[in-house]
Structure formats: C-alpha cells, structure tokens
Amino acid sequence: MPRTAITRPAPARGRTRARAALAAAAAVATALALAGCGSAGGGTSDITFHMSKPEAIPYFRALVEEFNDQQDDVRVTLDTASNLSAGFLRGNPPDVGLLNYNYEMARFMERGALSDLSDMPEADRIRPEVQDLVDQYATYPGRTSVLPYSVAAASVIYNVEIFEEHGIEVPTTWDELIAVCDELEAAGVTPIYSTFKDPWTLGQGLFDYSVGGSIDVPGFLEQMEEIGTEVGPDSDVSFQKDILEPSEQMRQLAEYSNDDAASRGYGDGNVAFANGEGAMYMQGPWALGEIAKTNPDLELATFPLPSSDDPDDLKVRVNLDLALWIPEASTEKEAAREFVSYLMQQDVMDEYNAEFLGFGTTTDAAPVTDERIVPMQEYYDAGAFYQGLSRSIPLTIPIDNYIQTMATGGDIPSTLATIDADWARLALRG
Amino acid sequence: MSTPVSTAAASAGALVDEAEHGSVDHLAGSRHDRRGRTRVDPIYYWFLIPTLALFTLTITVPAVLGIFYSFTNFIGFGDWQFTGFTNYIAVFSDPAILASYGFTFGFAIVTVLLVNVIAFLLAVGLTSRIKLKTPLRAVFVIPMVISGIVIAYVFNFLFSNSLPAFGAAAGIPWLSESILANPDLAWVSIVIVTAWQSIPATLLIYIAGLLSIPGEVYEAADIDGAGAARRLWSVTLPLVAGYVVINIIIGFKNYLNVYEVIVGLTNGGPGTATRSIAMTIFTGFTGGDYAYQMANATIFFIIAVAISVLQLRISRGRAAN
Numbered sequence: 222m223p224r225t226a227i228t229r230p231a232p233a234r235g236r237t238r239a240r241a242a243l244a245a246a247a248a249v250a251t252a253l254a255l256a257g258c259g260s261a262g263g264g265t266s267d268i269t270f271h272m273s274k275p276e277a278i279p280y281f282r283a284l285v286e287e288f289n290d291q292q293d294d295v296r297v298t299l300d301t302a303s304n305l306s307a308g309f310l311r312g313n314p315p316d317v318g319l320l321n322y323n324y325e326m327a328r329f330m331e332r333g334a335l336s337d338l339s340d341m342p343e344a345d346r347i348r349p350e351v352q353d354l355v356d357q358y359a360t361y362p363g364r365t366s367v368l369p370y371s372v373a374a375a376s377v378i379y380n381v382e383i384f385e386e387h388g389i390e391v392p393t394t395w396d397e398l399i400a401v402c403d404e405l406e407a408a409g410v411t412p413i414y415s416t417f418k419d420p421w422t423l424g425q426g427l428f429d430y431s432v433g434g435s436i437d438v439p440g441f442l443e444q445m446e447e448i449g450t451e452v453g454p455d456s457d458v459s460f461q462k463d464i465l466e467p468s469e470q471m472r473q474l475a476e477y478s479n480d481d482a483a484s485r486g487y488g489d490g491n492v493a494f495a496n497g498e499g500a501m502y503m504q505g506p507w508a509l510g511e512i513a514k515t516n517p518d519l520e521l522a523t524f525p526l527p528s529s530d531d532p533d534d535l536k537v538r539v540n541l542d543l544a545l546w547i548p549e550a551s552t553e554k555e556a557a558r559e560f561v562s563y564l565m566q567q568d569v570m571d572e573y574n575a576e577f578l579g580f581g582t583t584t585d586a587a588p589v590t591d592e593r594i595v596p597m598q599e600y601y602d603a604g605a606f607y608q609g610l611s612r613s614i615p616l617t618i619p620i621d622n623y624i625q626t627m628a629t630g631g632d633i634p635s636t637l638a639t640i641d642a643d644w645a646r647l648a649l650r651g
Numbered sequence: 652m653s654t655p656v657s658t659a660a661a662s663a664g665a666l667v668d669e670a671e672h673g674s675v676d677h678l679a680g681s682r683h684d685r686r687g688r689t690r691v692d693p694i695y696y697w698f699l700i701p702t703l704a705l706f707t708l709t710i711t712v713p714a715v716l717g718i719f720y721s722f723t724n725f726i727g728f729g730d731w732q733f734t735g736f737t738n739y740i741a742v743f744s745d746p747a748i749l750a751s752y753g754f755t756f757g758f759a760i761v762t763v764l765l766v767n768v769i770a771f772l773l774a775v776g777l778t779s780r781i782k783l784k785t786p787l788r789a790v791f792v793i794p795m796v797i798s799g800i801v802i803a804y805v806f807n808f809l810f811s812n813s814l815p816a817f818g819a820a821a822g823i824p825w826l827s828e829s830i831l832a833n834p835d836l837a838w839v840s841i842v843i844v845t846a847w848q849s850i851p852a853t854l855l856i857y858i859a860g861l862l863s864i865p866g867e868v869y870e871a872a873d874i875d876g877a878g879a880a881r882r883l884w885s886v887t888l889p890l891v892a893g894y895v896v897i898n899i900i901i902g903f904k905n906y907l908n909v910y911e912v913i914v915g916l917t918n919g920g921p922g923t924a925t926r927s928i929a930m931t932i933f934t935g936f937t938g939g940d941y942a943y944q945m946a947n948a949t950i951f952f953i954i955a956v957a958i959s960v961l962q963l964r965i966s967r968g969r970a971a972n
Contacts, residue, residue, distance in 0.1 A: 306727060309728050310727060310728045325937075328727075332726075333729075334728070334729070417921075418811065418829075418831070420918070481815070481828075481829075483828065483832030483833075483921070484812070484815060484828070484831060484832050486811075615938065615939075615940075616934070616937060616938030616939060616940075617934060617940040617943075619747070619919065619923055622919060622920050622921075623922065625920055625922050626834070626921065626922030629832070629921060629922075631922060636922075639746070642746070646741060646744070646745060649741065650724070650734075650737060650738065650741050650943060
C-alpha cells in the first residue's frame with residue numbers, strides 16, 4: 222500500500238455556493254425521485270458504496286453486482302474514485318464506506334461525521350481487541366462508528382530458501398536476530414533488503430517493528446496526549462526518552478541493509494527481494510502479491526521481529542486494512558445497513574480475507590490458510606499485536622521523513638527531540 | 652493549492668497593470684457622445700464579465716475564505732472556533748516551516764542565477780550567425796512542453812540508477828551513490844531539474860530581447876574596434892537589461908512555488924531536507940491542518956504580493972527612462 226503523495230482532498234472553498242448549488246441539485250433530484258416512485262410504485266433505494274483499495278476493486282465490483290441481482294430493494298453503485306474529504310465537506314459522502322482506517326479517517330469520526338452502528342447485530346461479532354484498534358486513533362462518545370472488516374498483519378518476511386541454505390533458525394530474541402544478520406552477512410548475503418528512498422517503507426517497517434516490539438504503543442500515545450504541550454526533554458513520557466532505544470535498534474538493523482538502500486524504492490524492493498537479493502524484508506502482506514508477480518514460486522514466510530531478550534515477548538504489527546462505516550449525512554441509512562449486513566456475512570468476509578491475505582475481525586472468522594502468513598495467526602489470536610506508531614501520530618508531523626533521517630545516519634536524539642517539539646506545538650494549537 | 656494561485660493572481664495583477672500603463676485603452680472602441688465625452692461601448696464590459704465572474708468565484712472568494720479560516724481552528728469540515736493570531740504565532744515559531752522558507756528562498760536564488768546565465772548564453776549563441784539555428788532553437792524549447800512531474804520522474808530514475816551506475820563504473824565514489832539520498836546534495840538535483848525545465852521559457856524571452864537590438868549599434872561598435880566580449884558586455888547586456896530584470900523576477904517568483912519537481916524527485920527528503928513552502932502548505936490539506944497552513948499560505952501570499960509590487964516598481968522605473 223504505497224501511500225500516494227498526490228491525493229488532493231479539496232480544500233474548503235466556495236462552501237456556501239457549493240452547498241447552495243448542491244441543495245438545489247438535491248431538491249431537483251428528490252423531486253425526480255419522488256416522481257419516479259409515483260409512477261413505478263416501487264421502493265428501490267440507491268446508495269453509493271466507496272471502496273478504493275485498487276487491487277480489490279474487481280472483487281467488490283462482482284460482489285456489488287451479485288447483491289444488486291439478488292434483491293430489488295437496494296441498488297448499490299460502487300464508487301472507487303471520488304474524493305472523500307470533499308464528499309464529507311459538501312455534506313454528500315458515500316452511503317457506505319469500506320476502506321483503510323487510519324488517522325485521516327479518524328478525523329471524520331472524531332467530529333461525529335460517522336453514524337452509530339452499535340445496535341447492529343454484526344457489531345457484536347467483532348473481536349473486542351480488534352474494535353479497540355479503532356479507538357486508539359480517536360473516539361466519539363457513545364458510538365461504535367466503525368466496524369473493522371479486515372486486518373493486515375505485518376512482520377518480517379523472510380526467504381525460506383536462503384534461511385535453510387545457511388541453516389538459520391527463525392530468531393526469537395534480539396541477540397539471535399543480530400546473530401542471524403551477522404551470519405548472513407558473513408556468508409555474503411544481504412541480511413535485510415531495505416528501500417529507504419520511500420520513507421513510508423521505513424516507517425511502517427523497521428521503525429514500527431522495532432518500536433512495537435518493545436513499547437506499549439497505545440499506552441505511550443495516551444500519555445503523550447495527556448501531557449500535550451508539556452512534552453519535552455523533562456516530561457515523563459517523550460519520544461526522546463521512550464523511543465530512543467527502539468530507534469537505535471532500528472538504526473542497528475538498518476545497517477544490515479543493501480548498500481544501495483538509499484536509492485531504492487518500494488517497487489525496486491519487491492523485485493529485488495523476489496529475485497533473492499536479500500534474506501529479510503520489512504513489509505506487510507500487500508508486498509507478497511507484488512513479489513509473487515516477479516517470482517511466483519519463491520517460498521516465503523513471516524516471523525515477528527524480536528526486539529527484547531524474552532522469546533515470549535513477540536508481537537505482530539497490524540492495521541485496519543478495511544473498515545466499514547456509514548456517514549451521519551447519509552440519507553439512506555436503512556438501505557446502507559442492509560448492504561453492510563450483506564458484506565458482514567461470515568462467508569463473504571472469509572472469502573475476502575482468503576483472497577487478499579487478511580485476518581478476520583470477528584470471533585467466528587476462519588483462520589488464514591496462506592503459508593506465508595500462517596505463522597502470524599497465533600500472535601493474532603492471542604491479541605499479541607499493535608498498531609504501528611508511525612501511523613498513529615498526527616499527519617502534520619512528517620514522521621516518515623524523520624525516521625528516514627534517523628535510519629540513514631542522522632542524529633537520533635536530536636531528531637526525536639524535534640518530534641517532541643512538533644508534538645508540543647501541535648498540542649498548543651489544537 | 653492556494654499558493655501558486657495567489658502568486659499567479661498577484662503576477663496577473665501586475666501584468667494587467669503594466670498593460671494599462673502601456674496604455675492601449677484609448678485606441679479602440681471609444682466613441683464620443685453628443686457632449687464630447689468619450690463613451691465606451693458597453694460591449695467591452697460584457698467581454699470582461701465571464702472572466703471577472705470566474706476569477707472572483709475560483710480565485711478571489713477561495714482566497715478570502717482561506718484568509719478568514721487562518722484565524723480559526725478549522726480542519727476542513729465540522730465545527731470551528733476563532734483563535735485569533737494563534738496560528739500565525741505558531742507559524743513563526745515552527746522550525747519546520749522556517750526551514751522550508753530557508754530552503755525555498757535559497758533554492759530560488761541559486762536556480763534563478765543558474766537559469767539566467769545559461770539561458771542568456773544560449774540565446775546569444777542562438778541569435779548569432781550559426782548553422783542550423785532554427786532546428787537548434789526548436790530542440791532547446793522541447794523541455795518546455797513536457798509536464799514537470801514527468802520530467803521529475805525521468806530524472807529520478809537517472810539520479811537513482813543511471814548516474815550511480817556510471818559513477819561506480821568510472822570509479823567516482825561520490826557519484827556512485829544517488830545524490831537524491833544525500834541530505835546535503837539532494838537540493839542540487841532539484842536545481843538541475845528545475846533549471847532544465849525552465850531554461851526554454853527564459854531563453855525565448857532573451858532571444859526576443861536580443862532580436863530587438865538594432866544592427867546599427869553593433870556596426871557602430873565594430874567601427875570603434877570593439878571585440879566580441881566587449882560588444883557583449885557594453886552593448887548587448889545594457890540593451891537587454893529590461894529582459895534580464897523581467898526574467899529574474901518572474902523566474903524567482905515561479906521558483907518560490909516549487910512543488911511538483913520536488914514531489915517527483917525527493918518528496919521533501921531525505922529526511923526533511925528539501926521541503927518547500929508549497930509542500931508544507933499542502934500538508935495542511937492532507938494532514939488535517941487546514942487553518943494552520945492557511946496562515947502559512949497567507950504569509951506566503953503577502954510575500955508574493957511584495958515581490959510583484961517590486962517588479963512593478965522596477966519595470967515602471969525602466970519605462971520612465
């Protein structure tokens with residue numbers, strides 16, 4: 222999931238005019254719809270369904286068609302391209318959204334733009350630890366605004382053939398991991414294939430793994446939130462204090478990377494790793510499909526990055542790859558809920574997860590079967606997971622760029638102090 | 652994006668103003684009514700209305716709204732409150748924003764110098780009596796018609812792959828690593844690509860300027876025994892000085908808005924070494940920091956207006972001479 226740099230949520234401009242024009246358009250549309258109802262006598266509700274995960278579009282297009290064919294009450298239109306921020310801004314967001322849940326989406330939820338779904342029976346099926354992931358970004362009092370649909374679990378992807386060839390066991394402690402890296406290096410194999418040119422790959426990879434393995438991420442963020450403007454060198458919790466060690470670990474691992482890591486991007490990395498140019502790769506399941514395009518027969522597996530000396534203290538990084546919501550502004554909430562219930566049927570969810578290497582979010586979800594991600598199932602079931610720190614802080618702080626600085630030789634303490642200063646300044650304005 | 656728009660608006664204003672001073676308005680369309688007053692045919696006002704309406708709707712209104720919201724804590728939607736000058740105070744104490752101003756101005760100065768020196772020398776060459784003058788001019792203008800982001804991605808490939816491969820083969824250690832990945836050198840790549848892209852436009856203006864110099868002055872210089880260097884320094888340069896001023900000011904203002912070339916090359920990195928003002932402003936939309944970056948944009952707008960006013964002063968001063 223490379224984050225596109227050039228998405229342009231429309232700024233707030235010409236709001237009043239746009240709203241007036243929309244109101245007029247809506248009035249006309251309503252009049253037409255009423256006229257339509259009058260003549261046809263039916264009660265078909267039209268809803269739009271926003272789903273923009275590129276690789277899953279054909280899948281959901283087929284699903285929407287199937288749903289439209291099997292009943293006449295609700296007509297769903299798949300929307301894969303419109304701008305969400307602009308939709309919310311104008312007051313005409315899609316009726317159902319199914320997309321990556323992140324800090325950006327949380328903004329809408331925090332301001333009450335998403336409706337309460339807690340009374341839907343489907344909401345009770347969600348695993349509580351998974352539902353908690355939503356609340357880590359933001360909450361709206363008294364509401365369950367977002368239903369997690371699919372979780373992507375990420376950890377170290379490794380080349381099984383290379384590991385076996387050198388007789389290497391999967392490391393379970395930090396020291397073992399370093400020993401593995403040294404051994405590979407001595408054997409002339411690049412231990413870790415890195416793509417520093419795309420800062421996000423570092424953020425969600427080495428950095429999140431190093432931090433998530435040793436820090437209680439939600440607890441850290443909660444305290445940071447409380448301290449707010451006081452965050453700094455003397456505060457109880459801060460990046461420069463709590464994240465220093467993980468950052469140094471990240472740097473130590475980064476040094477085991479390919480020599481040209483600084484000029485390699487995500488796409489280069491997938492091809493190189495597929496061609497066996499590195500033993501380990503810090504990417505999520507989204508990369509597995511890309512690697513398979515180059516080398517479908519490559520045997521891969523995953524293990525959580527150990528960052529302490531306790532072999533039982535292992536966690537995987539997760540993110541809410543897809544989550545469902547219905548905006549407060551939707552005029553067809555009932556129809557939207559009907560479609561949400563359809564999508565939330567267990568077999569529909571299981572089928573999606575099986576195809577896109579996702580983990581189920583409900584208590585009755587089927588376990589994953591793909592060999593490459595099966596090793597993560599036990600950690601996922603045990604709730605041994607965390608959301609990446611780099612994706613849990615306000616987007617205004619260019620965290621990925623700071624991480625890039627730290628990983629490629631920049632001064633770690635001073636960069637962390639800069640993040641603290643950014644944090645405090647943001648709290649002041651907030 | 653409000654920044655490029657606002658600077659564009661400012662420079663459009665400046666150009667309009669200039670045109671008025673060149674005064675073409677008395678030429679056509681005016682008739683004298685019975686009392687001898689000049690009466691302008693209303694049709695000329697009708698010509699203005701569509702543009703005026705569009706300009707107001709798409710540029711003036713959003714700009715005013717943006718400035719308005721810079722005094723609030725608006726995040727793009729939902730509730731908001733007035734926060735007075737909080738955003739402005741925060742902007743002035745934000746090292747990330749100050750660094751982006753430092754980077755952008757430094758970049759603009761270096762680029763404007765490089766572009767003008769190269770374009771001027773090229774223009775001198777392309778207006779002299781050389782063979783293949785016309786096809787050469789066409790070749791030099793090609794970069795102008797390619798979109799900036801495309802150029803940036805092509806150069807990105809060259810800097811990340813081709814150049815390091817060449818450096819490694821030739822045994823030049825500093826070249827065998829991508830300069831895009833070097834925080835101290837990444838800005839050089841942005842200067843090179845921006846210059847490559849914007850030399851043609853500058854070149855065209857210089858060619859026009861050089862062609863407007865009458866042949867007699869060179870003949871006179873020849874008679875006085877001036878050599879080529881002397882002619883260039885004492886005849887050509889003073890006579891195209893107006894074009895130099897225009898190129899420098901317009902170029903400088905454009906380079907302050909640098910955005911897509913950086914997105915295509917370094918995306919602000921490595922680290923935060925190459926984040927331009929326009930990029931920081933844009934994070935206001937992607938990062939939900941709308942009001943704050945509107946304050947930044949407002950400050951940037953004021954700077955752009957100041958530069959436009961300066962440009963007007965200088966060009967009027969020259970016109971008066």
